Amino acid sequence: MTLAPTEQFSVRRAPSVAAVALPPRGQFIGGEFVPSRSALTEEVENPATGEAIASVACGSVEDVDAAVAAAVAAKDAWAGTTPKERSEVLHRIANIIEANRTELEQLESANTGKPAAVAEDDVSSAIDTFRFTAGAARTLTSLAAGDYAEGHTSVIIREPVGVVGVITPWNYPLLMAAWKIAPVLGAGNTMVLKPSEQTPLSTLKLAELIADEVPAGVLNIVTGSGGVVGQRISEHPDIDLVAITGSVGSGQKVAAAASSTVKRVHLELGGKAPVIVFDDADLVAAAQGVRAAGFWNAGQECGAACRILVHESVAEEFTELLVREVRAMVIGAPGAGDDVELGPMISAAHYRRVLAGLEDVRREGHTIAVGGHALEAPGYFIEPTVVTDVPAGAPITRTEIFGPVVSIETFSTDAEAVERANETVYGLAASVWTASSSRSLGVPRRLDFGTVWVNSHLVIASEVPWGGFKGSGYGRDLSLYALEDFSRTKHVMLNRGA
Template identity: 75%
Template sequence: MTTETALFTVIRADATPAPSLPAFGQFIGGKFVPSTSTSTVDIVNPATEEVLTQVPAGTAEDVDAAVAAAVAAKDAWAATTPRDRAAVLLKIADIIEANRELFETLEAANTGKPPAVAEDDISSAIDTFRFSAGAARAYSTLGADDYAENHTSVIHREPVGVVGVITPWNYPLLMAAWKIAPVLGAGNTLVLKPSEQTPLTTLKLAELIAGEVPAGVLNIVTGPGRVVGNRLSEHPDVDLVAITGSVGSGQKVAAAAAGSVKRVHLELGGKAPVVVFADADLEAAAKGVRSAGFWNGGQECGAACRVLVHESVADKFTELLVREISEITVGTPGAADAEIGSMISKAHYERVLAALDDIRKDGLTIAVGGRAIEGRGYFIEPTVVTNVPAQAPITSNEIFGPVVSVETFSTDEEAVTRANETIYGLAASVWTKDSARSLTVPRKLDFGTVWVNSHLVIATEMPWGGFKGSGYGRDLSSYALDDFSRTKHVMYNRG
């Protein structure tokens, strides 16, 4: 069933600053150049449905030119010292910091994010560049020594060469930073394809840092994944391809990369379980789901979107959760009090609404929300689905919107088994006051990150990445620089 009375309306800002749009063209060899195609892609503000600008719908030839520029620049960049590369990354961080308001306004306009989310994205991007600058100077490897008699071994950490990067639409600048910073820090050059829906902050970054990064070290080609992304993945001169995206996109990238036997770094989807035990602080858990389940409108691969709560406290927890979600404010960019904004596009908005229709057809209870919000923009009410049976489609399908489901369990063993019954393995959380349980349950959960009594708290120093269908490879932390490096063993005969 659905609620009869409309709880949610969109808070619309009286006026929002006009975004500073980036230069038009493909960023290749340190400057913006015309695309080989005259076709363009409309870039839409999803909160207003207004077309902001157009960007080139790039071609395979554009990718080839960008890769050639990266190849030409790679030896000189690889020969720089870690200190010199770190200085470039710190300068990039300073440039973003100095233009924070510009980036926040542009990101919000391109994605429909409310101010708090846009601000957090830009702050996190700055921190990513600053951390990677330090990590680039602090590799840890085996010490040089004699591991065979009369032979001294030395381990060299080398860049892999040219890295192809494909970033998603949900965190455009931040996901670009998660890749650019460690890729450059490790001494590689790169070609980046942003989402064709949200390329503006990545292009603006290239525009502002062009004078700080040597020509050809960073290249950006806009356009559809089936053209630009596929060519980048299969290109024989690309040594590694890294993507943040859906499982389907990751599978296509890995398949295309297999032809040239290049390395692949995959950060894919998620369906994060939130396991709430009977002894948990239920109010804290409900507030945690409010924040982590609906951050960025639920368009988040680590979102707290699937709650498993012990049957003895399910009614109380559900009451608390519904109350929390009923208080969420929905608004446009510039609406200071808004917690969540719009869906990213009309197509995604329709996908989420179709998923809600399927939930109704399955006979599940929509305790709050569940509908589109009338008016301009692609807004959907924050939604809680209750009384979800085991193995219902909603427990395994990634909706990627403002929708959280609630199901129950009886024993610790059942909770772990049910939580692991998903193709995804990115993130999960455990809510309990029992110290023994807080130590044992996370070890049994098949997810790359497990929080205890919190959810979606990210530290740049700690790795982010998943298991199973969520991919492999690690973003953030020094492990990211490891992923974009290769080891070479040199052994000297002293005999």
């Protein structure tokens, strides 16, 4: 296959960097912002420019302990509210986000480098998460009360877990906070949340905006490092469940720390999503789907369509279509236009990791059909990249690069496609592209992933669960399943003869 030389991408810059409304300084504990127990701070930067935009506290063990104490003090009163009362709070939170969406979108873009379309989708999805959960919290069902043992009536009760610790990632700061706050509070729990030290601003701003709607101590936020704040949340004896969205390594550390107090753990971890393109697929639609889902949020997405398995008979045509799509992508900083699709890597450290991954690709002898290079400073921009001539078992088929890089490998039979797709430690998401109704129904059942799309990729709805298998963790976000994950089942049996 012959492809034209890689075209030179460029970064479109905004005419000026917009000012953003920063949240108050300090930790959000007991319903208000208070000074951190630690004097240490960390700069938060705009990855599109590399410039600092704020500094936040590097929280301490004492900050976490204070936040947990506030959550413990508030938990009985919050657990005693009715589903209707909690639902009304969640509805009000959704309305507040809606009323302040422009401010939140701008802050999110400034802290993450997200293009306008991604930031807008994040805020819209956060609103929908709260609105869905507000309704779902009033509709939980379980086994009907009845006589399952002679002379005894059984009643099943869904209770809050208690105090929930939450650790959210840097790639979707506001949205991942919403995915946890909504069901945790909707189920009647109180919580302590640690946002990523790289992207804490929108979560802190949310706390500022909703402080008057959520009773003091129900929601607490402590900024700081995973090694200090995350570790203390995970091991704290008064936290009943800890939930993390993050890397596999981070999830392993959380689970290990949580084991000391035998608390429940909810893990939404990494992914390496295979995209199986069969010989009867609509190749144009598949290429467009990979353009959207492989490079959404600059590929910094655990469900990204990053590993393409295409039937050998259509591999050349599909690759040409995909390269054409990728070459048309618009790269830019926040504020550079509504048509910008690709923003920067989140940080200098991650930028270096992705570039190191591309150097590994070159050492392995794979072909880079388009992209593969850093873009001009300032900021941490990398060209959208398509890697071809990837053999079975190559490192790139297993390693989560977490950047704007997709790889293409070929297969010859359906069985081989399924076997190869499953040859990964991850099990978060996958997609199947085919015109066959038989394949549409049969292949997803054989794929070991928590979500499998057919003829689409990375389409998410609040009504359906999100979560993985294997190394991608366990537990479910979104849907009624999230409310179940953040509650516990109690059986009460009454002896009618007593």
